[in-house]
Amino acid sequence: MAIGVVTYINPVSGTVPPTAVQMLPLSRVAALVSFGDTDTTALITHNMNIPLLSSPAQHGLNSGSPLVIIGVTSPGTAGPVISFVRGTNTLALTKISAAGSGGTIEVQIERYEPLE
Numbered sequence: 001m002a003i004g005v006v007t008y009i010n011p012v013s014g015t016v017p018p019t020a021v022q023m024l025p026l027s028r029v030a031a032l033v034s035f036g037d038t039d040t041t042a043l044i045t046h047n048m049n050i051p052l053l054s055s056p057a058q059h060g061l062n063s064g065s066p067l068v069i070i071g072v073t074s075p076g077t078a079g080p081v082i083s084f085v086r087g088t089n090t091l092a093l094t095k096i097s098a099a100g101s102g103g104t105i106e107v108q109i110e111r112y113e114p115l116e
Contacts, residue, residue, distance in 0.1 A: 002043035004035040004093070009106075017045035021091075030072065032054045035080060035095050037102040041095040046109045050088055066091070067110040074104040 005015070010030040012018045016054060018029060029046040050066050070082055078100030085092045091109055094102060
């Protein structure tokens with residue numbers, strides 16, 4: 001199982017994810033994920049501490065899960081088929097392993113309101 005390369009573009013630049021302290025006042029993380037044809041997974045760490053099992057009464061609009069936006073910036077010849085699983089501090093991406101399925105995607109992860 002090969003792993004895609006995650007490069008953060010906001011609020012930090014590079015391959016090191018933002019820390020929980022950096023994310024306290026912020027509500028969005030953006031990253032580019034480069035997949036080769038044989039890459040099948042990538043893990044984006046957003047460190048926003050988003051409760052996955054909660055109710056609006058507990059956490060307001062931030063309850064449930066982060067909003068995930070995926071855009072293909074550089075598709076392979078077959079285009080990637082991506083699925084994802086939300087975590088409290090991570091987003092796990094899975095891609096099929098097939099000829100032409102590689103490429104680069106931009107992923108934006110948002111929480112509705114910063115947790116205080």
